[in-house]
Amino acid sequence: MTTWLRIVMRRENNEVITCALANTGFEGLGPDILMPINVAQRLGLNLLGGTEVYAIRTASGVAPIYRFRESVSVRVLVNDRDTPIVRLIPIASESVDYVILSDKALTELGIVIIDASNGIWYFRDELGRVFRTSCTPD
Template sequence: MAVRVKLRIASRKGREVATSALVNSGFEAETPQLLVPRRVAYELGLWPPPVEAVLVEVGTAGGPVRNYLIPRAVHVYVEAGGRTVGPVEADVMVSDHEYEVLISDVLGSELGIVILDLRGKWKFSDEEAVRETEEPQYWF
């Protein structure tokens, strides 16, 4: 089991998506980034890629892949137990290979997410309450 949180993602195009997202400390980034499947990008009005999108090559466990990176494309909120944390402005990386939304290390930190146990226990950095992981949500 892993740590997943419930997100509300709001694009600059005025569209929103609610989904669970995997907190992935192995998704290292220089800026707050959210990796989204192409279907989520479409729902947010970010597919086809806007003119500001840049094609980048990133390393993955399966080898290098090319994704579109859209700078400062969304505001991200974590919603948990009646509490909302955010917004945090984030870049969006659009994936043709991933079916789950992934939160980068920097974005997770800026949202105040602290992993307590890799079997699904987490909390916000400013609280003592232990929270349980969300169910995965796949975007095929």
């Protein structure tokens, strides 16, 4: 198992709730959130304007990614507390099937992964007091 976080993403009047992969190996340019094209569209992000296009190497070849100049609001959803809203830079790609949080996005969200293979994590301010488990991706 990997570490998954239930998050809500918002942009203007659009909202998407999903499980996102917490991936410390995704070294973004900043606090980035990588998502499938259809998720970007559900958030009202326009691929034709306001993006920088990059080519990345994937297991199946080279694929374009679209890095937006505007941010989206993101927060982690847990049952026992309110969590801060952070601004992350969306990146959209046809080569991903789910939302992935970059290493810098995890830092902004205050996430610490304790046991990656078992999906156990906590918020930085809960050190030694709380252990949380992963959500199940849809």
